[in-house]
Amino acid sequence: MGEKTSGRRFVSLKLKWAIGTAVGSLLIFLIVAMAMFSSFTQRLFDEERGLLNQGMVTISRQLGQINQPLTKHNVQAALVQHVTGAAQYQRPIIQDLSDGHMVVRIYNQQRQPVLSTGHHLVPVALTNHRRIRLVKGPNHKVIVGQMPVYARHNHRLIGYLQVENRLNAYYRNYRQLRLVMILALCLVVLASGILGYLLSMLFLRPLNDVHDTVKVISKDPTKDVRVPVPNHNDEMTELATMFNEMLDQTQRYIKQQSQFVNDVSHELRTPIAIIQGHLDMLQRWGKDDPKVLNDSINASLVETERMKNLVQEMLDLSRAEQVDINFRNQKTVVNDVVHQVYNNFKELYPDFVFILDDDLDEPIMANIYRDHLEQVLVILCDNAVKYSTDRKEVHLSLSRGMNTVEIGIQDFGVGIPPEDIDRVFDRFYRVDKARSRKKGGNGLGLSIAKRLVEGYHGSITLESSVGAGSIFRIILPIVGDPEAIN
Structure with a gap:
């Protein structure tokens, strides 16, 4: 693993595959998770907003039945009754809204508070128009709904209503969902990386066989070793088969070349020996004997012609193999x-x-x-x-x-x-x-x-x-x- 090739650090293909699988899974999961997270949180927010809107409409309808300016007494008479000395809200919507995640405040015509179910988080900004807005709170954003209250019979302005949704449940679910997404993301990246590495070991096993075979062949080209061909019919099977065929062809060429050299040296040895023998004979005493001189020259010419034909045929054979x-x-x-x-x-x-x-x-x-x-x-x-x-x-x-x-x-x-x-x-x-x-x-x-x-x-x-x-x-x-x- 620490080997270097051409000055660059060796990085295993299995490791690259594992990292690539993990990164790919991370990107896909991020896209899917962000879409799901955004959709789910938006739905939670819409539910909180709908709950606030429904509460405002219900309370406004109850207060509109008073048909006179709002006072602490008539508001309590309309919304609250005393049971054994303890104040308990009569309407389920009021009790739901006042369970800690919403604060209801009611004002008279002079914009003075008449009833409050808790401490408000945002400054009062009463208007004669109904509106719901998202404002910044001490710790996180809250939803504030404001609207005027009109008498049902004569439609006269009798007070104001402000409802705050502190979004406690929303942010609690938001944090829980975010934690689950982060844990799931880590699990997906880890699992995909491990799975990618294991799959790469399985699928790339033929490459390891090719690597081992090349190492053996590089040391001894005549070694009779081949890449094991996988049973599954895929690209790796084709690669192993083609590589083995290439080795067969290469070794066949090596054997042919070795045999060719041996055969040529053997075939040339005889004419060269004959020519050398005649030249030695001429060198010693054949120069003065015309018959010996003539016979030696003729024999040498015959062997020279045979050598020329042999070389030509060797060239033809070399071309035939290509x-x-x-x-x-x-x-x-x-x-x-x-x-x-x-x-x-x-x-x-x-x-x-x-x-x-x-x-x-x-x-x-x-x-x-x-x-x-x-x-x-x-x-x-x-x-x-x-x-x-x-x-x-x-x-x-x-x-x-x-x-x-x-x-x-x-x-x-x-x-x-x-x-x-x-x-x-x-x-x-x-x-x-x-x-x-x-x-x-x-x-x-x-x-x-x-x-x-x-x-x-x-x-x-x-x-x-x-x-x-x-x-x-x-x-x-x-x-x-x-x-x-x-």
Whole structure:
């Protein structure tokens, strides 16, 4: 956790996920909680305001029945009765209003107090208009309602009424609700952070596997270790699968490169030794012997030519392994290339019989570079000519499958033993090494052909029998419209 990358402090993705989840939950909860809190407190306030308004209307209606200027006596007679020497309010609304959270004050026409249920918190400001307002109190705001009192019969002004709602219940509920919201907010943030961290550990476990695999591979690229593929089918499964495929491809390239270097060094060792031997012989005593000089020069030229061909084939093989990168969008009409190679070989080898069996009734296009398809066909046809014996005959066939086109090349030569069929496509492999050297082969042709065909998502197969000949089949996927490349 304390590692640094590129000078920056390492921060775990699980921690980022947990913090992000907590912050996101905090914002969402704040928005929802503020909306609920505002709605609930507004409803409480409206209830308090409605209660004050209802009390004012009820008391004003009771006082309006007096029909004369308000005095302490007639107000008490209208609203209060004496029971066993103790004053008790007769009307439920008066008792409700005077239970500590509201103060009722009644004034006569001269604005002198006649009755009060408690100590008022705000200065008296009587008016001839009914109004309800929110004013600042000693500790918090209070609601004050003021209105004139008129006699019911003659509508004459007989006094004034002022009611204060101290909002004690409102602020008590307000504080309780705020405390509950704060506690709920802390609980949501804590729970979401823990849940986010646990979920990140669960969902990001494949990334830990990738991290561990990369550490092992970075120390030893040839190590046969892979990322465990999760059972659930999601992006992490795809990532693990693609990463394993990349490792397979990388290790395959490493093995091919190592094998390539070993094979090349082995193949070059013989011609270099031959050339060096002839030069040593010339250096010692061959310069004065024209026959030895001539033989050494000819042998050296032959080996030099073979080395040149070997280097060229190695370059072709290297390019063949990169066709999926450099030529992925190339398209070719297969019919044209097969007919061209067929006609060329008929001209090059007039002593051979070439037969083309074309079952296609329309042009077929495959996703392959034209020169590469031609190169593959030339390699296979050249092998068919080289290894033909008494029956100098080569058959070419062209047919179509469901979504593929198939090219067949058959000879009637020496054939290949069953134990060698799976290895003939390996680099530098020769069934009969001595015979292959005489025919000028380096053992790279079939390997080049296989890499080229597979680079375009095709396949090449071989069937052979010793003494009866061999047949190579090339299968390529069909794409597009042949007129599109014209």
